Every structure is written in C-alpha cells, then in structure tokens.
C-alpha cells in the first residue's frame with residue numbers, strides 16, 4: 001500500500017481510536033541522550049566485535065566480559081537521562097484514555113519515569129534496573145548490585161545461590177521471555193492503531209508486531225526518520241524528529257476525552 005495519509009489524518013485517527021498500541025525503539029530515547037545500540041546506525045551494529053562480546057554465551061563463559069558489563073551498567077546514560085517530549089506525549093495519550101499498551105524495545109525506563117502507568121508498559125527487551133540470577137532466577141534491583149560493585153565486588157554473584165547474575169535485559173543469543181512476548185502480541189493484535197515510534201523495525205520478533213497489528217485490521221503509523229521494512233504496509237509514515245512531531249500528533253486526541 002502506498003502511504004498517502006498525512007499528519008492531519010494521523011491526528012484524526014488517534015482522536016477516533018480508543019485502543020492505540022505504541023511500539024517504541026531507540027529513536028525515542030536518543031533525544032534523551034541515550035545512544036542507539038541495535039539499530040542500523042547503532043553502536044553495536046557498526047561494531048560487530050562489541051556485539052559479539054555481549055552475547056549470553058560469552059557473558060557466562062568469561063569473567064572479564066562480566067566485569068566490563070557491570071561497569072557499563074554503572075556508567076549507562078539511562079541513570080542521568082530525563083524523559084523528553086516524545087515520552088510525555090504518550091503519557092498524554094494514556095491520560096486521554098486512548099492507550100492499549102506501550103511495547104518498548106528500550107531498557108531505559110524512561111516511559112515510566114515520564115509518568116506512563118508501569119502496568120501499561122511492556123518491556124520486551126527487559127530492563128536495566130533489575131538484575132536476574134541466571135541460575136535460580138532471583139530478581140534484585142540493579143542499584144543494590146551496583147552498590148556491591150562500588151564496594152569492590154567487580155562481578156557480584158547471587159546472594160542466595162552464588163550464581164552468575166546479569167541485568168534483566170535480553171542479551172544477544174538470549175530468547176525473549178515467552179510471557180512478555182505473548183502480552184506484546186496480544187496488545188498488537190488487539191488495537192485499532194499501532195503507532196511505531198523511533199524503531200527501525202529490524203530486530204525480530206519485535207518488528208513483526210507491526211504485521212500482527214495490520215493483519216488484525218489495525219492501522220499502522222510509522223514515526224521514524226529512516227525507512228523500515230514495514231513502510232509498504234504502513235497507512236502513514238512520518239519522518240520528523242519524534243520530540244517535535246509526537247506532541248503535535250496526539251494534541252487533538254489528548255484534548256478529547
């Protein structure tokens with residue numbers, strides 16, 4: 001389908017819709033100073049050796065990789081980042097009663113920090129702010145583990161079982177959590193409009209949610225600076241900076257409860 005719809009159409013669709021599912025990627029957070037790691041211009045995409053370093057297999061096998069990973073978590077830009085106008089626009093959409101869910105590929109917690117209901121945010125690639133034991137599954141906060149790193153434990157192990165711990169994020173070579181993927185698929189299949197924001201739609205299975213939505217009869221609106229593999233099935237494509245355009249797109253919807 002050739003996308004001929006413009007911004008006015010998108011505004012009207014959002015104003016009419018009662019169930020909008022939003023799929024967000026790195027592009028919504030780059031304006032908050034968080035670099036894109038996995039996208040086409042991503043840090044890891046352009047440096048495959050760095051990506052290889054952070055596979056689950058290497059993480060488990062190599063204590064040096066784990067020590068480096070803990071330092072990266074401590075220094076991650078998400079700790080200092082603030083939500084931007086794009087995140088706040090989605091909060092406005094939710095408060096207007098239009099939101100079915102936000103499915104995010106980001107691990108930075110900025111949707112929740114902006115004020116989105118945590119129950120509405122589906123973090124398909126996990127979160128930086130929790131730690132999981134790879135042996136017993138125990139979950140603890142990232143903060144308390146980083147405190148142990150600061151205190152000199154450069155690879156803090158599980159206090160229950162002594163197992164290797166990792167951020168509760170999805171590493172390369174690690175499958176998505178089936179329950180989380182199921183929630184995301186349901187939210188994509190059960191919306192009137194899927195708004196894909198700042199995602200290159202190149203990392204599966206997240207990208208495939210765009211097709212799930214369209215097959216279920218939803219409109220697909222893509223807000224992204226670069227072309228995506230799903231542009232030809234989109235009903236509208238908006239190529240403008242997210243922080244500038246998203247507040248405009250949701251303004252009318254947010255004003256009509």
Ligand SMILES: [Zn+2]
Pocket residue numbers: 133134135136137138158159160161162163
């Ligand atoms: Zn454990």
